Amino acid sequence: MLLRHTPKEIKERKALAVNPAKTCQPIGAMYAGLGIYGCLPHSHGSQGCCAYHRSTLTRHYREPIMAATSSFTEGASVFGGQANLLQALLTIFTTYNPDMVAVHTTCLSETIGDDVNQIVKKAYKDGTIPEGKYVVHTSTPSYVGSHVTGFSNMVKSIAVQMAEKTGKSNGRVNIVPGFVEPSDMAEIKRIAAMLSVNPILFPDTSGVVNGPLTGKFEMYPKGGTPISDLKSAGDSMASIGLGAWASAEAVKALDAQCKVPCQVQDLPIGLLATDRFVDALRTVAGVSVPDCVTQERGQLLDVISDMQPHLYGKKVAIAGDPDQLIPLTEFLVTIGMKPVHIVTGTPGKAFTKRIKEITARFGDQINVQNPGDMFLLHQWIKNEPVDLLICNTYGKYMARDEDIPFVRHGFPILDRIGHAYFPTVGYKGGLHLLEKILGVLMDRKDRDASEETFELVE
Ligand code: SF4
Numbered sequence: 001m002l003l004r005h006t007p008k009e010i011k012e013r014k015a016l017a018v019n020p021a022k023t024c025q026p027i028g029a030m031y032a033g034l035g036i037y038g039c040l041p042h043s044h045g046s047q048g049c050c051a052y053h054r055s056t057l058t059r060h061y062r063e064p065i066m067a068a069t070s071s072f073t074e075g076a077s078v079f080g081g082q083a084n085l086l087q088a089l090l091t092i093f094t095t096y097n098p099d100m101v102a103v104h105t106t107c108l109s110e111t112i113g114d115d116v117n118q119i120v121k122k123a124y125k126d127g128t129i130p131e132g133k134y135v136v137h138t139s140t141p142s143y144v145g146s147h148v149t150g151f152s153n154m155v156k157s158i159a160v161q162m163a164e165k166t167g168k169s170n171g172r173v174n175i176v177p178g179f180v181e182p183s184d185m186a187e188i189k190r191i192a193a194m195l196s197v198n199p200i201l202f203p204d205t206s207g208v209v210n211g212p213l214t215g216k217f218e219m220y221p222k223g224g225t226p227i228s229d230l231k232s233a234g235d236s237m238a239s240i241g242l243g244a245w246a247s248a249e250a251v252k253a254l255d256a257q258c259k260v261p262c263q264v265q266d267l268p269i270g271l272l273a274t275d276r277f278v279d280a281l282r283t284v285a286g287v288s289v290p291d292c293v294t295q296e297r298g299q300l301l302d303v304i305s306d307m308q309p310h311l312y313g314k315k316v317a318i319a320g321d322p323d324q325l326i327p328l329t330e331f332l333v334t335i336g337m338k339p340v341h342i343v344t345g346t347p348g349k350a351f352t353k354r355i356k357e358i359t360a361r362f363g364d365q366i367n368v369q370n371p372g373d374m375f376l377l378h379q380w381i382k383n384e385p386v387d388l389l390i391c392n393t394y395g396k397y398m399a400r401d402e403d404i405p406f407v408r409h410g411f412p413i414l415d416r417i418g419h420a421y422f423p424t425v426g427y428k429g430g431l432h433l434l435e436k437i438l439g440v441l442m443d444r445k446d447r448d449a450s451e452e453t454f455e456l457v458e
Contacts, residue, residue, distance in 0.1 A: 022345030035203020045106025270331025
């Protein structure tokens with residue numbers, strides 16, 4: 001009964017968030033930086049911020065997350081952090097020898113007003129950044145937006161500061177996968193390969209934050225988008241950004257800068273969103289869909305159809321990032337479930353409109369809040385109980401208090417494994433998600449069944 005003081009009565013709150021459904025911008029920027037091969041993320045602020053960002057990612061992935069910091073003290077907080085960043089870049093390149101450093105700001109350096117662009121230019125001019133090495137930088141003030149905004153800002157900056165246009169097409173398709181798991185990034189590449197599309201996926205954390213245990217420490221694991229691919233992104237045939245919140249800015253910026261035509265799709269979570277992604281790949285690359293993809297789709301459809309008695313009409317509460325929640329809500333509706341309470345902490349006006357469109361068949365019975373928090377979600381659940389809760393690890397308190405079957409999905413997941421290795425995007429990912437949902441629902445049914453209704457075959 002850890003949240004026993006959450007009242008059922010809902011009072012309007014504007015200035016106060018309780019248990020926010022989001023975390024801070026630099027975490028997303030740091031995660032994006034890790035998805036470039038040989039890149040060391042750098043936090044331009046105090047050590048405390050960097051320690052928090054690294055520890056959150058370390059706990060989620062159970063991998064040591066490498067990142068540097070400008071280590072602001074009182075002096076830098078008053079006079080600005082230029083000297084700290086220049087010294088940091090010198091130390092980083094001489095000691096850790098990365099190919100790239102991805103600098104993001106923090107609340108402190110943003111409030112001071114440090115001109116990071118100017119500092120990086122000076123570092124290039126002074127030779128602090130060695131020949132053939134790169135520093136990209138982005139602004140991530142955490143008093144606005146969320147970790148998704150930080151991810152988006154860093155990916156856009158990587159695209160703008162690294163992509164080059166030679167005028168000769170490389171015959172490839174840029175895919176910006178959004179703030180998803182390394183398993184999802186690998187699955188997106190697998191789907192593209194099945195369609196004979198050779199993508200430039202950036203960032204790509206597969207093989208970086210879910211690498212093997214080899215007994216040997218690798219400062220820069222084998223995964224990640226090669227810098228040569230980032231440079232070549234300006235010569236691609238097209239760009240597909242997955243998720244309007246995390247990826248749209250990057251593909252639009254590439255379009256404006258290098259004239260690479262772009263489109264923004266939902267993350268391919270569930271049957272319909274994956275259909276749209278496959279169709280987008282097929283169209284931009286001018287390929288046809290092979291039988292192996294149709295077969296995977298058919299398998300997902302088969303399981304949805306077989307398991308309808310366990311899914312139909314079940315009420316669901318969900319919280320997470322908007323790019324995840326939109327296709328997830330669509331998937332739940334597709335499989336016959338009823339998402340009734342939906343909360344995201346990342347602001348953006350289009351969210352509520354999309355969710356209302358997807359859930360239109362239920363009329364006005366759906367609660368949607370953006371930006372909202374977990375406290376409100378709990379209150380909604382108290383007023384209208386649900387059969388299933390889907391959100392990150394923080395949902396476990398609500399699930400325990402209200403005795404609700406619980407599927408962990410989103411960021412962060414601090415108390416289970418699997419998310420880094422098993423995707424939830426694509427048809428295979430949909431099957432995995434469905435297996436998780438059915439697992440908790442059917443376990444609950446077995447737990448609550450009387451001896452006469454306890455069935456061997458379900
Ligand atoms: S001070 Fe800002 S950047 Fe640092 S941890 Fe807090 S919210 Fe994040």
